[in-house]
Structure formats: structure tokens, C-alpha cells
Amino acid sequence: ETGVTQTPRHLVMGMTNKKSLKCEQHLGHNAMYWYKQSAKKPLELMFVYSLEERVENNSVPSRFSPECPNSSHLFLHLHTLQPEDSALYLCASSQEIAGVGEQYFGPGTRLTVT
């Protein structure tokens, strides 16, 4: 266990559904991240939050909407997704976003869009 949990672990949704992914870190970290991992591609950084403020949005389509209500929780709200959005969505946390900071990853949510 890395101290970062994600729910659900698996999700199948239709293109017209709305769902949310949840991430919680028990490490007392100040920074949290959402990544997308598709087959045979490097991890793609989607969003970065530092002390509950979004500091980075890597040109992610608006059908993905993050929310960080406090430094321990991070959500990714999904609506009107496309089949190409099917992937493993990983949450990570680190002590800070500046400097040499180890990132701790959650187990991921395997998302399938039908």
C-alpha cells in the first residue's frame, strides 16, 4: 500500500453517463495529480493541484473536470466521454510540487467507455 487509495477500481460507463473517480491520500502531502495511462503510451499528466489550488491543466478536454475539496481528496468528474478515453486513471500525491519530490501512486481506476 502506498498510502494513496482510489475508487472505484473498475468502471464501465456509456458515453452519455456522468461518473466520478475518487482519490484519497493518507500521507499528509500538499500536492495531488491525475494521470491517464493508455496502452503502449507514457503516462500523461492531466491535472496538478497544490494546496487545493489547480496549478496545471495539460490541455485536457472539458469533459474531464477535477475537484480538490481539501489536500487529502481529489475527484475527477466525467461526462459525455468518448471510447478513446478508456484507460487507466492514476492518482498520485507528493509532499510539494517544487523540488525533488517523490510521487506516490494509487492503484488506479480502469475506465472503459462503451
Place this chain on the structure above:
Amino acid sequence: KNQVEQSPQSLIILEGKNCTLQCNYTVSPFSNLRWYKQDTGRGPVSLTIMTFSENTKSNGRYTATLDADTKQSSLHITASQLSDSASYICVVSAVFGNEKLTFGTGTRLTIIP
């Protein structure tokens, strides 16, 4: 453009044998290089982190090397075990105030009995 390339893409070896995975990068300004192990269906777990001044680091049967001049790193696994079957991802960090990570696509390692 910052890039990290790993080779081979996949590797199959017998249990008990050694193997070496390669990572070449073009990332600047370089801050550190990390190797992660990712089991199927799980998130990546850190094995080693090396900064510019470190050229070798061990974590049990895993030994990472770094040549900052040639911008190459390797991960050597000794006496492989079935539990070593996983993807190994090389990640290079650049720091522009905030840290930016560039991920490789990983090497898929399969250990067979």
C-alpha cells in the same frame, strides 16, 4: 522536446537469471531520474531516485546506474524472481521552479519458471 526512450519494449527471461533494462533521455534541465515498477492493474511504485551526482543506487536486487554525460540509465535485476514480472518505467525530472516529469513507455518484463 523532452523525451525518455526505453529498451527493450518487452523482455522474457528465466527465473534466476539477471537482466538489464535501458533508458535514454533528452530532458533538461535535468534534476533526477527515477525507476518505477508497475504490476499489472496497479499504480507505479518507486524503486530508485538518482540525482545528477549519483551514478549508482541499489534497492535489494535492483541496481540503477546513471551516466549524466551520455544521458543514459540502466536498471539491473539480479537473480530474477517470478514477482519481478511487471512493467519498469523510467521517469526523468526537470525543474523549472515546479518539477516536470517525463515518462518512458516502459519495458514489460516477464519472468518464466
